[in-house]
Amino acid sequence: MSESTLSQFIREKRKLLGLTQEELSFKAGVGLRFVRELETGKPTLRMDKVNQVLQLFGYELGATEINRKKLVDEES
Amino acid sequence: MSESTLSQFIREKRKLLGLTQEELSFKAGVGLRFVRELETGKPTLRMDKVNQVLQLFGYELGATEINRKKLVDEES
DNA sequence: TTGAATTATACCTTATCGGGTATAAAAAAT
DNA sequence: ATTTTTTATACCCGATAAGGTATAATTCAA
Numbered sequence: 001m002s003e004s005t006l007s008q009f010i011r012e013k014r015k016l017l018g019l020t021q022e023e024l025s026f027k028a029g030v031g032l033r034f035v036r037e038l039e040t041g042k043p044t045l046r047m048d049k050v051n052q053v054l055q056l057f058g059y060e061l062g063a064t065e066i067n068r069k070k071l072v073d074e075e076s
Numbered sequence: 077m078s079e080s081t082l083s084q085f086i087r088e089k090r091k092l093l094g095l096t097q098e099e100l101s102f103k104a105g106v107g108l109r110f111v112r113e114l115e116t117g118k119p120t121l122r123m124d125k126v127n128q129v130l131q132l133f134g135y136e137l138g139a140t141e142i143n144r145k146k147l148v149d150e151e152s
Numbered sequence: 153t154t155g156a157a158t159t160a161t162a163c164c165t166t167a168t169c170g171g172g173t174a175t176a177a178a179a180a181a182t
Numbered sequence: 183a184t185t186t187t188t189t190a191t192a193c194c195c196g197a198t199a200a201g202g203t204a205t206a207a208t209t210c211a212a
Contacts, residue, residue, distance in 0.1 A: 045169080059140060
């Protein structure tokens, strides 16, 4: 799990659970189009909607250091 | 810097730099009202605007583990 | 305490996000 | 190769975020 960007993080987590975008959107309670835009890196998304998705994975939006070198795993 | 919530994080960082909400909003290129809503925890804010503010502190929005116990400082 | 500075809340307008739907492209399976 | 599944892109509409402005509340200094 490299998590260079939020979009990659979401996609990787989703695939890890073996879900399609449609299944994820249903589970998260957001529109399918939103999941697409999220995974394709649209920057203007609303935080609450993004959090609905992240919570399925046990994550949420937070402030992260910009030049924080991401190590092997998501642990730091 | 405890950073339990994003709003607290922003406010603490701002005070650390000795800025008023107005000065921060100007530097970040967002409206004053946005900074207020950000620091009072409005959950429906747009990610790009939040990132404009966070970048002033060298931070950005990212996925963080939900039950990640925040230790003494922001370092983990 | 008084007054100035800072922060909070409410109203209004404009821009656009989120969602649905449809179509196309790409990927995966048979 | 063909079919099915999955993902991407475009259009439309309703809801609301963002910003400006004004007013109230709070904080802080003198």
